[in-house]
Amino acid sequence: MARLSGRDPSLLRRINSTAVLRVLRSQFGRPPLTLTDLAHATELSRPTVEGVVEGLVDAGLAAEAEEEPDTVAQAARRGRPARRFRFRAEAGYALGVEVGSHRVAAVLADLTGRFTGTVAHEVGEDVPEDRRLAEAHDAVDALLESSGVRRESLRAVGVGTPGIVEADGTVRLGTALPGWTGLPLGERLRERFRCPVLVENDANAGVVAERWKGAAVGAEDVVMVLVGLSPGAGSLIGGRLHRGFGGAAGEIGALHLLGREATPERLLSTTDEPLHPLDEVAVARVFALARAGDVQARRAVERFVQRLVHDVAALVLALDPELVVVGGWASGLDDVLEPLRRELERYCLRPPRVALSVLGEAAVATGALRLALDEVESELFSVDAG
Template sequence: MGRLTGGDPSLLRRINSAVVLRALRGTDEPPTLTLTDLAHATGLSRPTVEGVVEGLADAGLVAEDTQGGGDARRGRPARRFRFCSEAGHLLGVEIGPHRVAAVLADLTGRTTSTMARPVAEDAEAGRRLEHVRTLVADLLRRAGVARTSLRAVGVGSPGIVEADGRVRLGTALPGWTGLPLGDRLRRSFRCPVLVENDANAAALAEHWKGAAAGSDDVVFVLAGLSPGAGSLIGGRLHRGFGGAAGEIGALHLLGREATPERLLSTTGEPLHPLDEEAVARVFELAREGDLRATEAVGRFIRRLVHDVAALVLALDPELVVVGGWASGLDGVLDPLRHELERYCLRPPRVALSELGEAAVATGALRLAVDHLEERLFAVEGTTVGG
C-alpha cells in the first residue's frame, strides 16, 4: 500500500465509510436512520453520506429499511437505512474438559442460536476437536446458516495460548500442550479463527454482558480443575508478555501441592472424578453440616483466596468475578469477601458470574465481534467490508 496523505481520496472514503457504518451499526440495537440523520450523526454533508451509503449497500452491509416509516417530506416518507446484521455470522466456541459449546450470532453480536454437548474428560485432542467440528456443523445446520456466512470464529480453551493459537502449555486436557489449535481449527473454516485462554475469554464476556459490565478493572476467577484468572486493566484484556497472566493454578507448583482434588476430599483420598457434580456434592454436604465436607470447603476457599489475593494485590481491581464451579455453589461469596478483606490493602467488590457456564463461549464470541469491528471500522488497509 502506498503512502497516504491527508488529501488521499481513498483514505477519506474509508474514514467516511467507517464513520457512517459505526452510526448505523450502533452499540446495541442497530437503528434505522435517514440520510439527514446520518449527516447530523457523522458531521458529513448529505451528498457525501449518500455516496457512502450507496457504496456500503453495494458491499452488502447497508440496506434500505422498507418497513420503517420516517418523517414525511414533500408528501413522501424519508428513505431510511439500516445495518445488515444478517449479512454474515459470528461464532464463539468453548472447548472444555467436560463439554464443548458454541454460540452463533449475527454481525452485531446478537445471539441467534446455541448448542452444547458433553465430552469425555479423557478424550484425546483429535477426538475432542472432532466433537467441536460436529457440534458446529449441527448448529449451523439447525440454524440454516451456511459455513461460508461465517466472518470470524472465536475459541476459548484451557491453557497458555500464544498469539497464533498454539497452546504452549495445557494440562487440563489430554494432548493439549503444544497443540497448534488455531491451525487445526482454521482447516474447518474459511474465515479468521481467534483462540484465547478460557478465563481470559470469560473475563471479556462478563465485561460485555455480565457482572463486570460498567467496570473496567476486573479480575475474573475461573474455579475449575486448576484455577485460572483473566484480568481487564482499563477495559483491555491483560495477557502478559507470553500469554500466561492469571495462571494462578500454577501456585501449587511452588511448593504448595494442594491440588483441588485433595483440597475437596472428604475421605483422605483424592476426589475422583473431579467434576462439577462431585464438587457440588461436597458443598451440599457442608451445608447439611457434614464436618469433613465443611473442612474440605474451608480448604478450597482458603486456597482460592490465596490465589486471588495475589492478583488483587498486584492489580488493585475494582471487581472480582467468580465463575466456573464456584459460580453455582452457594456460600462462596461471603467467605471470599471476608478473607480478601484480611489479605488485601483495598478489598475489591466480589460478585458471582452472571453468565455461568455460558461465559467462555460468550467471551469467544466477543473475540469474533472485536475482530469484525476492527475490519469494519478500519481506515488503513483494505476497504470497509472487504
C-alpha cells in the same frame, strides 16, 4: 512507507464510509435514516453521503428500507418519498465456541452482536483431542443449520479453551484436556473456516464476557476466577485484556507448586486417602456433604477455600482490581463467595468488590463471541490505508 494525507482520496473514502456505517449500525432497530439524516449525523455533504451509501449497498452492508403499506398510499399523494437506509445486520455473523473439559458450546450473533442461536453438548473429560474437536465441529454445524446461516457467512470465530494459549492459537500447555499440550488448535480450526479464528484461554474469554454482558459491566479493572480443580483467572486492566508476555497471566492454579505439600486431592479428601477420582462430580459431592453438616466435608471445603483465597489474594494484591468475579463450577459457588469476600478483606490493602458470575457456564463461549465481534468491527470500521 507512503505518506498519507487528507488529499488521499482512497483514505478519505474509507473515513467517510466508516462514519456513515457507524451511524447506520448505531441506529439498527430504529426507524431507517434518510440521506439527509445521515448527512446531519456525519457532518458530510449530502452528495458524499449518497456516494458512500451506494458503495455500502453494493458491499451488502446497507440496504434501502421498504416503505410501510400505509405510507406508500400517502406518498402517492404528496410525491416521491425520501429514500431510507438501514444497516444489514444479517450481512455476516460472528461465532463464539467453547472447547472445555466437560462440554463444547457455540453461540452465534449477527453484526450488531444480537444473539441468533446457541447450542451446547456434554463431552467426557477423557475424550481424545480429535474426538473433542469433532464434537466442537458437530456443535457448530448444528447451530448453523438450526439458525439457517451458511458457514461462508461467518466473518470471525472466537474460541475459548483451557490452557496457556499462544498468539497463533497453539496451546503451549494444557493439562486439563488429553493431548492438548502443544496442540496447534488455531491451525486445526482454520482448516474448517474461511475467516479469522482467534483462540483464547477460557478464563480470559470469561472476563471479557462478564464485562460485556455480566457482572462486570462498566468496570475497567477486573479479575475473573474460574473456580476448578486448578483455578485460573482472567484479568482486565484499564478495560483491556491482560494476557502477559507469553499468554500465561492468571494461571494461579500453579501456585500450589511453590513448595506446598497439600495437593487438591488431599485438600478435598474427607478420609485419610486422597480424593479419587478428582473430578467435578466428586468435588460437588463434598460440597453437598458440607452443606448437610458432615464434619469431615466441612473441613475439606474450608481447606479448599483457604487455598483459593490465598491464590486470589496474591493476584488481587498485584493488580488491585475494583471487582473480582467468581465463576466456574455450577455447584458450590455460594459456599465459596462469602468466605472469599471475608478473607480478601483480611488480606488485601484495598479489598475489591466480589460477585458471582452472571453468565455462569455460558461465559466462555460468550466471551469468545465478543472477541470474534471485536475482530469483525476492526475490519468494518478500519481506516488503515493498508
